Amino acid sequence: MKNIKHSKQRDAIVAFLSERKDHPTADVIYTNIKKEFPKISLGTVYRNLSLLEELGEIKRISCGDEMEHFDYDTSPHNHFICRKCRSVTDLEMDNIDFITTLASNSFNGIIEGHKTFFYGICPKCVKKEKNSIDT
Amino acid sequence: MKNIKHSKQRDAIVAFLSERKDHPTADVIYTNIKKEFPKISLGTVYRNLSLLEELGEIKRISCGDEMEHFDYDTSPHNHFICRKCRSVTDLEMDNIDFITTLASNSFNGIIEGHKTFFYGICPKCVKKEKNSIDT
DNA sequence: GTGTTTGCAAACAATTTGCAGAATT
């Protein structure tokens, strides 16, 4: 039913997203793609991000900061959110998917998965704090 | 600096929130409080919810569904989101805060906490599904 | 009385959508 056609704009979005280790918002993507496609519109960015998500090529991350973030890495992994700089990054850590089993134990419905966000202060901001104390 | 004065509207919001096991959105709260205070405005509801959050009397839950939910229970606990009916409910389960330790292991920053959302189908929707298969 | 809270309406920010033309197959 859905016939997808190629588009340079979409390619550029995927390319940009794939080379970022952080998880930019639509607006950040828009501003960056504009360097290559000065006439691209925010609408196009949003439409493509939604399409790519449907296709399973990217993942949408809704942490609680009123903007959606987007992730090129669709494999299951956890995220860290810095309460100083609000950055969203991947968190290398052992798999904790067994918590869904823990959750299932006394639950009458069906638990299919979990999304876990860790909060705190990111390495960069820890460094900044240290420096400001030293001085 | 901040001198808080009593307000019947705020009381009503707290009262309403405290007797709900689910976690209503600002709009749901608004519609319900209007039964008692027909002239209350959405702005007042939002202002009070933010104030109550600051005071630590309630908690804001930002699961990814573009609306904020509010929780009278401020103790740490996990939530379940039904992918059928989108309801947000508490999840009685063993404490899993040790996952912050797991996360800290190979992380250079400081991990202060986590928010975990479990996804799946809630008991009510499981029942509905069963019934529709039976018929 | 002073200062906070309210109701109302207008403002906002992030995202979505309608449409005519451009690009892809």
Next chain:
DNA sequence: AATTCTGCAAATTGTTTGCAAACAC
């Protein structure tokens, strides 16, 4: 040629804010 995708602008949604009057202390 048929259909999808784009740019633009207007629309929508959830939430915030400015202001004068109402209320709490």
